[in-house]
Amino acid sequence: MSFPNVRMRRLRRGQKLRDLVAETTLTVNDLLYPMFVVEGSGVRQPIPSMPGIDRFSVDRLVEECKAVADLGIPAVMFFGIPDKKDALGRGAYADNGIVPKALRAVRRAVPDLLLVPDVCLCEYTDHGHCGIVEKNDVHNDATLELLAKAATAYAKAGADMVAPSDMMDGRVEAIREALDEAGFEHLPIMSYAAKYASAFYGPFRDAAESAPQFGDRRSYQMDPRNGAEALREVALDIEEGADIIMVKPALPYLDILSRVREAFDLPLAAYNVSGEYAMIKAAAQQGWLDHDRAMMEALTGIKRAGADIILTYFAKEAAVLLNGGRK
Ligand code: PBG
Numbered sequence: 001m002s003f004p005n006v007r008m009r010r011l012r013r014g015q016k017l018r019d020l021v022a023e024t025t026l027t028v029n030d031l032l033y034p035m036f037v038v039e040g041s042g043v044r045q046p047i048p049s050m051p052g053i054d055r056f057s058v059d060r061l062v063e064e065c066k067a068v069a070d071l072g073i074p075a076v077m078f079f080g081i082p083d084k085k086d087a088l089g090r091g092a093y094a095d096n097g098i099v100p101k102a103l104r105a106v107r108r109a110v111p112d113l114l115l116v117p118d119v120c121l122c123e124y125t126d127h128g129h130c131g132i133v134e135k136n137d138v139h140n141d142a143t144l145e146l147l148a149k150a151a152t153a154y155a156k157a158g159a160d161m162v163a164p165s166d167m168m169d170g171r172v173e174a175i176r177e178a179l180d181e182a183g184f185e186h187l188p189i190m191s192y193a194a195k196y197a198s199a200f201y202g203p204f205r206d207a208a209e210s211a212p213q214f215g216d217r218r219s220y221q222m223d224p225r226n227g228a229e230a231l232r233e234v235a236l237d238i239e240e241g242a243d244i245i246m247v248k249p250a251l252p253y254l255d256i257l258s259r260v261r262e263a264f265d266l267p268l269a270a271y272n273v274s275g276e277y278a279m280i281k282a283a284a285q286q287g288w289l290d291h292d293r294a295m296m297e298a299l300t301g302i303k304r305a306g307a308d309i310i311l312t313y314f315a316k317e318a319a320v321l322l323n324g325g326r327k
Contacts, residue, residue: 023304024300024303024304025303026296026299026300026303026318026322027322028071028072028073028074028318028319028322028323029072029074030303030307030308030309030310031073031074031075031309031310031312031315031318031319032073032074032075032076032077032116032269032309032310032311032312032315033068033073033075033076033077033311033312033313033315033316034076034077034078034079034118034311034312034313035056035061035064035065035076035077035078035079036053036054036055036056036078036079036081036207036208037055037056037057037058037061037078037079037080037081037098037099037102038055038056038057038081038098039057039081039082039083039098040057041057041058041059041060042057042059042060043055043056043057043060044056044057044060044064047203047206047207048206049202049203049206049207049274049278050203050204050206050207050274050277050278050281050313051278051281051285052281052313052317053207053277053313055081055207058098058101058102058105059105061102061105061106062105062106062109062110065106065109065110065113066109066110067316068113068315068316069110069112069113071316071319071320071323072319072323073113073315073316073319074113074114075113075114075115075116075160075309076106076113076114076115076116077116077117077118077163077311078099078102078103078115078116078117078118079099079118079123079207079208080092080097080098080099080102080117080123080124081098081123081207081208081209082097082098082123082124085123085124085125085126086124086125086126087125087126087127087132087133088125088132088146089121089122089124089125089132089146090124091123091124092119092120092121092123092124092146092150093146093149093150093152093153094153095153095156095157097124097153099117099153099154099157100153100154100156100157101157103115103117103154103157103158103159104157104158106158107157107158114160114161115158115159115160115161116159116160116161116162116163116190117154117159117162117163118163118164118165119147119150119151119154119162119163119164119165119166119175120147120164120165120166121143121146121147121150121166122166122208122210122212123208123209123210126213127212127213127214128210128211128212128213129212129215129217130143130165130166130167130168130217130220131143131146131166131168131220132146136214136215137219138168138219138220140168140169140170140220141170143166143168143171144168144170144171144174145174147164147166147168147171147174147175148171148174148175148177148178148179149178151164151175151178151179151189152178152179152182152184155179155182155184155187156182159187160187160188161187161188161189161190161243161244162175162179162187162189162190163189163190163191163192163246164189164191164192165192165195165248166192166220167192167195167217167220167221167222168220169236170240172189172191172237172240172241172242173240173241175189176189176240176241188243188244189241189242189243189244190242190243190244190245190246190269190309191237191240191242191244191245191246192246192248192271193230193233193234193236193237193238193242193245193246193247193260194222194230194233194234194245194246194247194248194253194256194260195221195222195246195247195248196221196222196223196224196248196249196253197216197217197218197221197222197223197224198221198224198248198249198252198273198275199275200249200252200273200274200275200276201249201273201274201275202274202275202278203274203275203277203278204273204274204275207274224252227255227256227259230247230256230259230260231259231260231263234260234263234264235264238264238266242266243266243267244266244267244268244269244309245260245264245266245267245268245269246268246269246270246271246311247260247268247269247270247271247307248270248271248273248311249271249272249273249275249276250270250271250272250273250276250302250307250310251272251276251298251301251302254301254302254305255305257270257302257305257306257307258305258306260306261305261306261307262306267308267309268306268307268308268309269307269308269309269310269311270302270305270307270309270310270311271311271312272298272299272302272310272311272312272313272314274313276298277312277313277314280294280295280298280314292317292321295314295317295318296318296321298314299312299314299318
Protein backbone atom coordinates (compact mmCIF):
# COMPACT_ATOMS: atom_id res chain seq x y z
CA MET A 1 0.00 0.00 0.00
CA SER A 2 1.17 3.42 -0.84
CA PHE A 3 -0.11 6.80 -1.96
CA PRO A 4 -2.92 7.60 -2.72
CA ASN A 5 -4.33 4.82 -0.49
CA VAL A 6 -1.92 5.71 2.25
CA ARG A 7 -1.98 9.30 3.42
CA MET A 8 0.21 9.88 6.48
CA ARG A 9 -1.42 13.27 7.03
CA ARG A 10 -4.79 11.66 7.96
CA LEU A 11 -3.69 11.09 11.55
CA ARG A 12 -2.25 14.57 11.93
CA ARG A 13 -5.54 16.44 11.55
CA GLY A 14 -6.24 18.11 14.86
CA GLN A 15 -4.78 18.02 18.35
CA LYS A 16 -7.14 15.36 19.74
CA LEU A 17 -6.24 12.91 16.99
CA ARG A 18 -2.53 13.63 17.35
CA ASP A 19 -2.79 13.06 21.11
CA LEU A 20 -4.63 9.79 20.51
CA VAL A 21 -1.86 8.33 18.36
CA ALA A 22 1.13 9.90 20.15
CA GLU A 23 3.87 7.33 20.84
CA THR A 24 5.69 9.21 23.59
CA THR A 25 4.24 10.88 26.66
CA LEU A 26 6.43 12.95 28.91
CA THR A 27 5.10 13.13 32.46
CA VAL A 28 6.17 14.91 35.61
CA ASN A 29 6.96 11.46 37.08
CA ASP A 30 9.90 11.16 34.66
CA LEU A 31 11.73 14.19 36.05
CA LEU A 32 14.61 14.45 38.50
CA TYR A 33 15.74 17.95 39.49
CA PRO A 34 19.45 18.57 40.23
CA MET A 35 20.16 21.23 42.90
CA PHE A 36 23.24 22.96 44.33
CA VAL A 37 23.80 23.34 48.09
CA VAL A 38 26.20 25.75 49.81
CA GLU A 39 27.14 26.48 53.44
CA GLY A 40 25.61 29.38 55.34
CA SER A 41 22.04 30.48 55.84
CA GLY A 42 19.62 32.64 53.91
CA VAL A 43 21.62 32.10 50.72
CA ARG A 44 19.97 31.94 47.33
CA GLN A 45 22.61 32.79 44.80
CA PRO A 46 21.87 32.84 41.05
CA ILE A 47 24.27 30.98 38.74
CA PRO A 48 24.97 33.35 35.81
CA SER A 49 25.57 30.65 33.20
CA MET A 50 22.41 28.76 34.22
CA PRO A 51 19.59 31.33 34.27
CA GLY A 52 16.83 30.25 36.69
CA ILE A 53 19.12 27.96 38.72
CA ASP A 54 20.46 29.02 42.12
CA ARG A 55 22.74 27.76 44.84
CA PHE A 56 20.88 27.36 48.13
CA SER A 57 21.97 27.21 51.74
CA VAL A 58 20.30 24.35 53.59
CA ASP A 59 17.47 26.47 55.08
CA ARG A 60 16.52 27.90 51.68
CA LEU A 61 16.98 24.52 50.03
CA VAL A 62 14.30 23.10 52.30
CA GLU A 63 11.82 25.76 51.13
CA GLU A 64 12.73 25.15 47.52
CA CYS A 65 12.36 21.38 47.90
CA LYS A 66 8.84 21.92 49.24
CA ALA A 67 8.01 23.92 46.12
CA VAL A 68 9.56 21.21 43.92
CA ALA A 69 7.51 18.48 45.66
CA ASP A 70 4.35 20.61 45.34
CA LEU A 71 4.85 20.62 41.57
CA GLY A 72 4.71 16.81 41.65
CA ILE A 73 8.39 16.29 40.81
CA PRO A 74 9.25 12.95 42.46
CA ALA A 75 13.02 13.29 42.97
CA VAL A 76 15.90 15.71 43.45
CA MET A 77 19.66 15.36 43.23
CA PHE A 78 22.04 17.31 45.48
CA PHE A 79 25.48 18.63 44.58
CA GLY A 80 27.40 20.05 47.54
CA ILE A 81 29.73 23.02 47.29
CA PRO A 82 31.83 23.09 50.47
CA ASP A 83 33.53 26.16 51.94
CA LYS A 84 36.85 24.35 52.13
CA LYS A 85 38.39 22.01 49.59
CA ASP A 86 41.42 19.76 50.13
CA ALA A 87 43.49 17.19 48.26
CA LEU A 88 41.45 14.25 49.55
CA GLY A 89 38.00 15.79 49.12
CA ARG A 90 37.16 15.29 52.80
CA GLY A 91 33.96 17.34 52.54
CA ALA A 92 32.47 14.63 50.35
CA TYR A 93 32.42 11.96 53.07
CA ALA A 94 32.34 13.93 56.34
CA ASP A 95 29.25 13.06 58.38
CA ASN A 96 28.62 16.79 58.91
CA GLY A 97 29.49 17.69 55.30
CA ILE A 98 27.20 19.90 53.28
CA VAL A 99 25.28 17.09 51.54
CA PRO A 100 24.54 15.06 54.72
CA LYS A 101 23.32 18.30 56.34
CA ALA A 102 21.05 19.00 53.39
CA LEU A 103 19.77 15.41 53.36
CA ARG A 104 18.87 15.43 57.06
CA ALA A 105 17.05 18.76 56.82
CA VAL A 106 15.09 17.99 53.66
CA ARG A 107 14.35 14.41 54.79
CA ARG A 108 12.65 15.82 57.89
CA ALA A 109 10.76 18.66 56.18
CA VAL A 110 9.75 17.00 52.89
CA PRO A 111 9.38 13.29 53.67
CA ASP A 112 7.87 12.32 50.30
CA LEU A 113 10.57 13.65 48.01
CA LEU A 114 13.13 11.10 46.76
CA LEU A 115 16.62 12.33 47.66
CA VAL A 116 19.38 11.22 45.32
CA PRO A 117 22.79 12.69 46.15
CA ASP A 118 25.46 12.69 43.47
CA VAL A 119 28.55 10.83 44.72
CA CYS A 120 31.83 12.32 43.49
CA LEU A 121 34.92 14.05 44.83
CA CYS A 122 35.39 16.84 42.26
CA GLU A 123 33.38 19.48 44.10
CA TYR A 124 35.44 18.78 47.24
CA THR A 125 39.01 18.43 45.96
CA ASP A 126 41.28 21.48 45.64
CA HIS A 127 42.61 20.11 42.33
CA GLY A 128 39.07 19.60 41.00
CA HIS A 129 39.51 15.98 39.87
CA CYS A 130 36.99 13.26 40.64
CA GLY A 131 39.50 11.11 42.52
CA ILE A 132 42.73 11.15 44.50
CA VAL A 133 45.69 12.54 42.55
CA GLU A 134 49.07 10.82 42.69
CA LYS A 135 51.92 11.91 40.42
CA ASN A 136 49.57 13.98 38.29
CA ASP A 137 47.33 10.98 37.71
CA VAL A 138 43.90 10.19 39.13
CA HIS A 139 44.41 7.04 41.19
CA ASN A 140 41.53 4.64 40.57
CA ASP A 141 41.70 2.11 43.39
CA ALA A 142 42.60 4.56 46.16
CA THR A 143 39.54 6.62 45.22
CA LEU A 144 37.06 3.74 45.59
CA GLU A 145 37.21 3.67 49.37
CA LEU A 146 36.45 7.39 49.61
CA LEU A 147 33.49 7.13 47.24
CA ALA A 148 32.15 4.22 49.29
CA LYS A 149 32.54 6.31 52.45
CA ALA A 150 30.63 9.19 50.85
CA ALA A 151 27.79 6.91 49.72
CA THR A 152 27.52 5.42 53.21
CA ALA A 153 27.49 8.88 54.85
CA TYR A 154 24.64 9.92 52.52
CA ALA A 155 22.70 6.73 53.21
CA LYS A 156 22.97 7.37 56.96
CA ALA A 157 21.80 10.95 56.46
CA GLY A 158 18.60 9.79 54.74
CA ALA A 159 19.30 9.39 51.01
CA ASP A 160 16.84 7.25 49.04
CA MET A 161 19.43 6.31 46.42
CA VAL A 162 23.03 7.22 45.56
CA ALA A 163 24.38 8.24 42.16
CA PRO A 164 28.13 7.85 41.56
CA SER A 165 29.36 10.14 38.76
CA ASP A 166 33.15 9.84 39.07
CA MET A 167 33.78 7.17 36.37
CA MET A 168 36.37 5.21 38.39
CA ASP A 169 36.43 1.50 37.48
CA GLY A 170 34.88 -0.71 40.14
CA ARG A 171 33.12 2.02 42.08
CA VAL A 172 29.64 0.51 41.85
CA GLU A 173 30.90 -2.71 43.42
CA ALA A 174 32.80 -0.82 46.14
CA ILE A 175 29.73 1.28 46.97
CA ARG A 176 27.40 -1.74 46.91
CA GLU A 177 29.64 -3.61 49.37
CA ALA A 178 29.94 -0.65 51.72
CA LEU A 179 26.19 0.02 51.69
CA ASP A 180 25.38 -3.63 52.38
CA GLU A 181 27.89 -3.76 55.21
CA ALA A 182 26.30 -0.69 56.80
CA GLY A 183 22.82 -2.24 56.58
CA PHE A 184 21.64 -0.37 53.48
CA GLU A 185 21.19 -3.38 51.22
CA HIS A 186 17.79 -1.96 50.16
CA LEU A 187 19.27 1.32 48.84
CA PRO A 188 19.47 1.49 45.02
CA ILE A 189 22.49 2.73 43.06
CA MET A 190 21.93 4.85 39.99
CA SER A 191 25.21 4.68 38.14
CA TYR A 192 26.45 7.30 35.67
CA ALA A 193 27.47 4.32 33.54
CA ALA A 194 28.21 6.01 30.21
CA LYS A 195 29.49 9.45 31.09
CA TYR A 196 31.37 11.28 28.38
CA ALA A 197 34.19 13.83 28.66
CA SER A 198 31.97 16.66 27.46
CA ALA A 199 32.25 20.39 26.83
CA PHE A 200 28.59 20.60 27.83
CA TYR A 201 29.50 20.43 31.55
CA GLY A 202 30.95 23.97 31.36
CA PRO A 203 28.20 25.85 33.23
CA PHE A 204 28.03 23.13 35.93
CA ARG A 205 31.72 23.55 36.67
CA ASP A 206 31.12 27.28 37.23
CA ALA A 207 28.19 26.45 39.48
CA ALA A 208 30.08 23.85 41.50
CA GLU A 209 33.53 25.48 41.22
CA SER A 210 34.77 22.07 40.16
CA ALA A 211 36.81 22.68 37.01
CA PRO A 212 40.02 20.60 37.10
CA GLN A 213 43.01 22.79 38.06
CA PHE A 214 45.32 20.83 35.73
CA GLY A 215 44.66 18.54 32.80
CA ASP A 216 41.15 17.36 31.98
CA ARG A 217 38.85 14.41 32.69
CA ARG A 218 39.66 12.41 29.57
CA SER A 219 41.58 9.72 31.46
CA TYR A 220 38.38 8.65 33.23
CA GLN A 221 35.35 9.98 31.33
CA MET A 222 34.49 8.46 27.95
CA ASP A 223 35.68 9.57 24.53
CA PRO A 224 32.76 11.12 22.60
CA ARG A 225 33.73 9.11 19.52
CA ASN A 226 32.83 5.79 21.14
CA GLY A 227 29.51 3.95 21.19
CA ALA A 228 30.29 0.25 21.61
CA GLU A 229 32.38 1.17 24.64
CA ALA A 230 29.28 2.65 26.30
CA LEU A 231 27.59 -0.76 26.09
CA ARG A 232 30.61 -2.34 27.84
CA GLU A 233 30.55 0.34 30.55
CA VAL A 234 26.85 -0.28 31.14
CA ALA A 235 27.25 -4.08 31.20
CA LEU A 236 30.07 -3.81 33.75
CA ASP A 237 28.10 -1.50 36.03
CA ILE A 238 25.15 -3.88 35.93
CA GLU A 239 27.44 -6.76 36.87
CA GLU A 240 28.76 -4.70 39.77
CA GLY A 241 25.24 -4.14 41.04
CA ALA A 242 23.83 -0.96 39.48
CA ASP A 243 20.01 -0.73 39.74
CA ILE A 244 19.56 2.16 37.34
CA ILE A 245 21.99 3.14 34.58
CA MET A 246 22.59 6.56 33.12
CA VAL A 247 23.81 8.09 29.89
CA LYS A 248 25.27 11.59 30.11
CA PRO A 249 25.03 14.11 28.43
CA ALA A 250 21.68 13.47 26.75
CA LEU A 251 21.11 15.41 23.53
CA PRO A 252 24.45 14.83 21.75
CA TYR A 253 24.22 11.13 22.81
CA LEU A 254 20.67 10.10 21.89
CA ASP A 255 22.10 7.29 19.76
CA ILE A 256 23.83 5.89 22.85
CA LEU A 257 20.62 6.19 24.84
CA SER A 258 18.73 4.28 22.20
CA ARG A 259 21.40 1.56 21.89
CA VAL A 260 21.50 1.08 25.67
CA ARG A 261 17.68 0.94 25.71
CA GLU A 262 17.73 -1.85 23.10
CA ALA A 263 20.44 -3.86 24.81
CA PHE A 264 19.44 -3.70 28.51
CA ASP A 265 16.24 -3.95 30.52
CA LEU A 266 17.21 -1.86 33.55
CA PRO A 267 15.58 1.49 34.19
CA LEU A 268 17.50 4.03 32.13
CA ALA A 269 18.26 7.63 33.07
CA ALA A 270 19.56 10.46 30.89
CA TYR A 271 21.22 13.63 32.16
CA ASN A 272 20.18 16.74 30.23
CA VAL A 273 23.30 18.60 31.38
CA SER A 274 24.06 22.22 32.21
CA GLY A 275 25.33 23.14 28.72
CA GLU A 276 22.22 21.72 27.06
CA TYR A 277 20.16 23.84 29.45
CA ALA A 278 22.27 26.96 28.92
CA MET A 279 22.04 26.73 25.11
CA ILE A 280 18.25 26.83 25.12
CA LYS A 281 18.16 29.56 27.78
CA ALA A 282 20.65 31.75 25.89
CA ALA A 283 18.94 31.37 22.53
CA ALA A 284 15.54 32.06 24.10
CA GLN A 285 16.89 35.18 25.84
CA GLN A 286 18.02 36.43 22.43
CA GLY A 287 14.55 35.75 21.05
CA TRP A 288 16.06 33.18 18.69
CA LEU A 289 13.80 30.32 19.68
CA ASP A 290 10.63 29.66 21.62
CA HIS A 291 11.79 28.63 25.09
CA ASP A 292 8.92 26.40 26.17
CA ARG A 293 8.57 24.60 22.86
CA ALA A 294 12.33 23.99 22.57
CA MET A 295 12.45 22.72 26.17
CA MET A 296 9.55 20.30 25.73
CA GLU A 297 10.85 19.08 22.36
CA ALA A 298 14.29 18.37 23.87
CA LEU A 299 12.83 16.52 26.87
CA THR A 300 10.41 14.56 24.68
CA GLY A 301 13.28 13.59 22.37
CA ILE A 302 15.23 12.22 25.34
CA LYS A 303 12.20 10.20 26.44
CA ARG A 304 11.56 8.94 22.89
CA ALA A 305 15.20 7.80 22.62
CA GLY A 306 14.57 5.52 25.59
CA ALA A 307 15.01 7.35 28.91
CA ASP A 308 12.73 6.43 31.81
CA ILE A 309 14.20 9.15 34.02
CA ILE A 310 15.36 12.59 32.86
CA LEU A 311 17.68 14.61 35.07
CA THR A 312 17.10 18.19 34.04
CA TYR A 313 17.42 21.77 35.26
CA PHE A 314 14.18 22.35 33.33
CA ALA A 315 12.24 20.10 35.74
CA LYS A 316 10.30 22.89 37.48
CA GLU A 317 9.39 24.75 34.29
CA ALA A 318 8.45 21.53 32.51
CA ALA A 319 6.34 20.42 35.48
CA VAL A 320 4.37 23.67 35.36
CA LEU A 321 3.53 23.05 31.70
CA LEU A 322 2.80 19.35 32.24
CA ASN A 323 0.48 20.29 35.12
CA GLY A 324 -1.56 22.39 32.70
CA GLY A 325 0.34 25.65 32.95
CA ARG A 326 -0.68 26.38 36.54
CA LYS A 327 1.91 26.90 39.28
C1 PBG B 1 30.80 15.32 38.55
C2 PBG B 1 29.61 15.78 37.80
C3 PBG B 1 29.60 16.67 36.73
C4 PBG B 1 28.27 16.83 36.35
C5 PBG B 1 27.51 16.03 37.18
N1 PBG B 1 28.36 15.37 38.06
C6 PBG B 1 30.67 17.47 36.12
C7 PBG B 1 31.86 16.85 35.54
O1 PBG B 1 31.97 15.66 35.34
O2 PBG B 1 32.74 17.66 35.27
C8 PBG B 1 27.80 17.68 35.22
C9 PBG B 1 26.38 18.05 35.24
C10 PBG B 1 26.03 19.13 34.32
O3 PBG B 1 26.82 19.63 33.49
O4 PBG B 1 24.87 19.54 34.40
N2 PBG B 1 30.57 15.25 39.91
